[in-house]
Amino acid sequence: MPQPTQPKWALVAHGGAGAIVRGDLTPEQEAVYREAMATAANAGAAVLRAGGSAMDAVEAAIRVLEDDPLFNAGRGAAFTAEGRNELDASIMDGRNLAAGAVAGLTTTRHPISAARAVIEGSTHVLLGGEGADAFARSQGLEQVEPGYFFTEERWRSLEKALGKLGLAVPPKPAGAAPPSGKAALVHEEGKYGTVGVVARDHRGDVAAGTSTGGTNAKRWGRVGDSPLIGAGTYASNTACAVSCTGAGEYFIRLGVAHRICDLVEHAGLTLQAACDRVVQHQLTALGGAGGVIAVAPDGAMAWSFNTSGMYRARVADGEPLAVSIYKDEI
Numbered sequence: 001m002p003q004p005t006q007p008k009w010a011l012v013a014h015g016g017a018g019a020i021v022r023g024d025l026t027p028e029q030e031a032v033y034r035e036a037m038a039t040a041a042n043a044g045a046a047v048l049r050a051g052g053s054a055m056d057a058v059e060a061a062i063r064v065l066e067d068d069p070l071f072n073a074g075r076g077a078a079f080t081a082e083g084r085n086e087l088d089a090s091i092m093d094g095r096n097l098a099a100g101a102v103a104g105l106t107t108t109r110h111p112i113s114a115a116r117a118v119i120e121g122s123t124h125v126l127l128g129g130e131g132a133d134a135f136a137r138s139q140g141l142e143q144v145e146p147g148y149f150f151t152e153e154r155w156r157s158l159e160k161a162l163g164k165l166g167l168a169v170p171p172k173p174a175g176a177a178p179p180s181g182k183a184a185l186v187h188e189e190g191k192y193g194t195v196g197v198v199a200r201d202h203r204g205d206v207a208a209g210t211s212t213g214g215t216n217a218k219r220w221g222r223v224g225d226s227p228l229i230g231a232g233t234y235a236s237n238t239a240c241a242v243s244c245t246g247a248g249e250y251f252i253r254l255g256v257a258h259r260i261c262d263l264v265e266h267a268g269l270t271l272q273a274a275c276d277r278v279v280q281h282q283l284t285a286l287g288g289a290g291g292v293i294a295v296a297p298d299g300a301m302a303w304s305f306n307t308s309g310m311y312r313a314r315v316a317d318g319e320p321l322a323v324s325i326y327k328d329e330i
């Protein structure tokens, strides 16, 4: 990836990796995905441009993606086999390794803000299930009916997956929203669709965040890599900030996000080389599919994925916003 020279700030975002092949998306679908990635990246860039912190930029951009039904995070999340949405998220501050995460949320509108609240309002790193929603509520975070997260398109993906497994389709959740204009353009990109953002602010601090509905038709209670610090998310000013998307079970076993930071810090690899080594070699060798985005304290940006596509965007001080989807794009 071409790099700007020592940018004051930099941000990279992903909207999930998977089977996204040129020609699979209609021109209309492609346009809405590109626009959605641009809107989220711009929301984060606005924070950084105004002198805000990497943490604030990551949270702001992810909240936009969580509200967008195109992505498997917040509204538009994938369903468990029981027909529920269980949301996971994490965020990490490279300045001091402060980290917060939530798993299995069902009523909190913005899981990424709940993850951040874990840092700021508790002495813990990871909260799960009902306790995590109760904590988010106690921190004043907006609560919604579980039906708020529902989209007809993700429900159809669930029906398909359950059909293949020979399992019965559960009743739709109460309050399920009727098909909406934008959600009808969701592209079924395989199992993934998590969102993540990494940023470097004008002070040189880095941060990373990830938010997801998890994998389609997952068992209830299943937790993937996204809320696990070191697996789906990691940030350290001594190395880099990383957010992952893909088959979580493989990312957990490799500790992908931390492994990339380790290679940068202790093996002297460039950010891009570290991402490629872990994704193209180690993850692929283990049989896992997915991708990563990363940013370093010097402003270097990188991404790497072994799927046919990954929704992604990058923007830096002095470098215009670039959005790409397919493998053959920059």
Ligand code: ASP
Pocket: 016, 017, 072, 191, 192, 193, 194, 212, 213, 214, 215, 223, 224, 225, 226, 232, 244, 245, 246, 247, 248, 249
């Ligand atoms: N990594 C996520 C998980 O396993 C899924 C995704 O990236 O879409 O929960």
